Amino acid sequence: MAFDLNTLMPLLPEIMVLSLVCIVLVVDLFLDDEYRIVSYGIAQAGLILALLATIMVGKGPDQTLFDGNYRIDTMATVLKTSMLILVVGAFVYAKDYLRNHNLFKGEFFELGLFALLGMMVMVSSGGFLALYLGLELLALSLYALVAFDRDSSKASEAAMKYFVLGALASGMLLYGISMVYGATGRIDFGGVGEVLCSGQFDTTVLVFGLVFIVIGIGFKTGLVPFHMWAPDIYEGAPTAVTLFLGSIPKIAAFAIAMRMLVDGLLPLHEHWQGMLIILSLLSMALGNVVAIAQTNIKRMLAYSTISHVGFLMLGILSATQEGYAASMFYAIVYALMALGAFGVLILLGRQGLDIENLEDLKGLSRRSPWFAGMMLLLMFSMAGVPPTVGFFAKLFVLEAVVNVDLIWLAVFGVIFSIIGVFYYLRIVKLMYFDAPVSDEPLSAAIDTKVVLTLNALAVLWFGLFPSSLLSVCSDAFAKVPPAALACATPQVVAANAGVSLDSDGDGVPDSMDRCATTPVGLRVGRNGCVGDSDSDGIADQIDMCPGTAANAVVDETGCSPDIAIVLEGVTFLSGSASLTEDSKRVLDVVAASIVRLDKQRFEIAGHTDTSGSAELNRGLSQRRAETVRLYLIEKGVSALRLVARGYGGAHPVADNSTPEGRRRNRRVEINRIR
């Protein structure tokens, strides 16, 4: 069967990351301990390549591929790009830590890359199934990473807790998904959305499923009251792992919420909005208040994460384009800040020693004024002090909430973030106004220092120029309708947003498109039109009957609806079942046409003339029909939609006594199965 490599192109980043893991896996097997750095080098180089691939692939059009399982759009590209960059940073920080703790093994990078792959799958999932599998891929890698220091009982305990609660959360999510599937009969987001818009569904079942989905999201992202695992795991895991799981997966968390709630269940917006309001309110409150009481800095950052995720959800629950963009901005920025903050902890650590308690940060300004300054920037940003980027992140989500008239929620958000400022500033106080416990200079490698500096300065840069990132985020959601218009036609949405829209998606804006309703996916000329030689309104590229009489009534195949479609020009060598080249050209059009007629089933009927035995003729016609069927399948028509049947000479359309009649009787028909 022919296989078109082009369909795989959008997946190039994922394929590269997967190949990268396999390469690291094999190379690492043959390395001695002192050359372990090679695995690290390969991983980093591969990540850079995958980053380039992501950017390259991201320039293509938005597409849904693999029967609705894979979706590539601006959001996916932007999130993947940022995740890849952050993973490079995370590996740089982790390298020092792992060396200091005798954990420098290839498995760390392999599992990290697997986790990244899982997140990439989630980010560009087009259906619940792919999303769930991506989530499991991420989760399994993280469980193993948490237990990575297998001699540490604390880490094992944390991994166990994470595993049990993670499995519970997965179960919840899966149960919810199964309910949605039961109520709608579809598993891809597009399909679920269609059914929801058609109004033909059972609200009770759907909302029941929705509750479980939201609980699942809550568990996985660490929203109160499903947050109990977070502090223990942050504390128990090796800092290098905490760094990884505390930063980058938050981007993926945003993506799963977006994909499931917005891509899939947007028409249920009024239901999930309420749930998210409760969750985010509780998260902001509990996260910020309990963080004050922490003396362990990793636990403190865990509670800080909880509150930040609460803020992040504000944008999504507002269900407007600016809300989504604000949340996306928040997710990326938070991952950047968290990475930096944990990076500083690693920077301060030494051989076999972890920075765990707030006291360890005392007097950092005297040991290293530069990195104290960097930490200051990061803490200001987490607290939301201008001009760092954290301020804008909070500002944008609060703005989004205010715009949908949830002012009280915004007020609470502001109050809790002010409470939160206390514990971030306490760190600043410890660094600048307390006497250091030790005078030892920082021993970290130069690359860690450089990356950490860049990381902290990025926080400042995006704070000074927030629009550089925000505009990217806004672009990602330009086409996503607001919740109220979830089921409206694209024209209404466009009119509402005041954007000139390309309603038929052919790449020619409506203002210049003379044929504004070309079917999706056809190649069009500059005026937005396609060739239609028989003027039946069906483009030649998908017209099964290119020669219908002008003004004849045709259906979406381009043929008259009442009579059987005889595939003119599909001929076979006499007595054989192999297709001639001309026939293939005709069949290409037919395949294109059938692919577009989603869900219709067709019978391919082979007919022969009556010369020769009836038995032979039936066999021949069957084989010919099979050949046509296989060719169509090869061209992308789902095998389930085609049936081949040979009738032999039983149904002549012309007189079998003349050569002309026999020629007309040797034919292949395509009939719709109703």
Add this chain to the structure above:
Amino acid sequence: MTFEKFLFYFFAAMVIFAGLMLITRRNPVYSALFLVLAFFNAAGLWMLMEAEFLAITLVLVYVGAVMVLFLFVVMMLDINVAEMKPGCFITYLPVGILIALTMVVEMVMVVGPNHFGLDIYASPVPHAPGYSNTGELGSMLYTIYMYPFEIAAVILLVAIVAAIGLTLRRRPDTKSQNPSKQVLVKRDDRLRVVKMPSESKMELK
């Protein structure tokens, strides 16, 4: 009641019975064996739904492999059954029952006949005799669900890497043989033929 209906209720009742026994046994080996029983009956239920591939695979994979390994570990655990206190179970029982009851009520309300009844989802038509569930599953898995299928494969790879990474320890003190070395041993590695001057002939007296 038709025979099929009877079978359904029989298998369903057995699954529930086995599940209940599973969580109430003190001895983990019995629990594991009841789980096996539950799997068998679940396989029966699937068989009723003409999903013979899934049913057989459930037995093959879960009963034949997973539970064997599970039993393997559980049997080797030295658990003194008498010492296991029922304390925890009793303490948390009320809460557990409360949650379970809530769930059951909710599920009956939502998943019950009101929303999934025969008037909404018509009972499936039996397939023709030539129908092969295995073939159908295969053609779905390798076409429409190819992408998720591949990801599932990657998940298994992660499981392998994680399991080996977390448990493999190279212990320098263990003595083990290297069969390939043993096989490749040549005579020259083990045996040295030394030429010695033969003793001088003694004079026979």
Add this chain to the structure above:
Amino acid sequence: MEAITNFLVSFPTEFPVLWILVRIVVIVLPLMLAVAYFTYAERKIIGYMQVRLGPNRVGPKGWLQPIADAVKLMFKEIIIPSGANKFLFVLAPMLALGPALAAWAVLPFDDGMVLTDINAGLLYILALTSVAVYGVIIAGWVSNSKYAFLGAIRSAAQIVSYEIAMGFALVGVLVAAGSLNLSDIVRAQEGGLLHWFWLPLLPLFVIYFISGVAETNRAPFDVAEGESEIVAGFHVEYSGMTFAVFFLAEYANMILISALTALMFLGGWLSPFQGSFMESWFTWVPGIIWFFLKILIFGFLFLWFRATFPRYRYDQIMRLGWKVFIPITIVWILVVAVAVVYKFPIWFD
């Protein structure tokens, strides 16, 4: 007379359940008899190999020896160890024998001569052989005895390990035949000795049979019983009929493995002379005879192995299974897949 004929003709449709029962009996009774005389054959053959006479006292040339054994075992007392769960103790031998018998339901003896012709026959076989291990595990555990437990643990690990290689070998057969139905698998091998799957799937054939020997805990893989180290392994506490059932299960499993190997690699009921000039000479031989002859070959191999090879050491068994068999099967599945896709003559065109 006519009434009797009528009754016989209408019997299958009038009493479907009874008809199935009759057919089961027709399969199981000869099978049990075969098992009995298989034990006799074993003792005789190994006896001759070791230059002894073997059993020769009961009946002419010792032919009644298996019957005598059966009667003896039937009248022996069944001792249930103290502290053992009676139910499980008695259940274990049945769990061992049940799958070995149930598997025969899908085995075709001749074209169309099969109890149930199900689509997923191969899967069914795989599932049943994997369930057989429970008899051994439960017996070992419930006996409350160290030797029995050691035997059970050894056996469980061994069976699970070799099942993987076995399963992969079957995947190869499945790829080559393109069907899970055992009759279709045999039909795919039409065309004489050289068209049977033993040739294109030679590595899988060898691995399947060796794994089969390991699955049945037979020498040289009989560490689960290991008379010289752990007395008799998992069934050390079993006596009388319960022991006899274990015994039956072991031999029934051997015959089953022989039959499966014959079906999947030696063309089942097909004549080896198909397609050659000798084909017409042997057309009078019914397919079932060819099938039985092929079973005999493998049955003999089982006994020959036992008489020839010393017992494997446990770690060697594991190494062979995991590090030799599984990689080879995986590679060969790939080879077979390529051969099938490119319609490699003479087997896959």
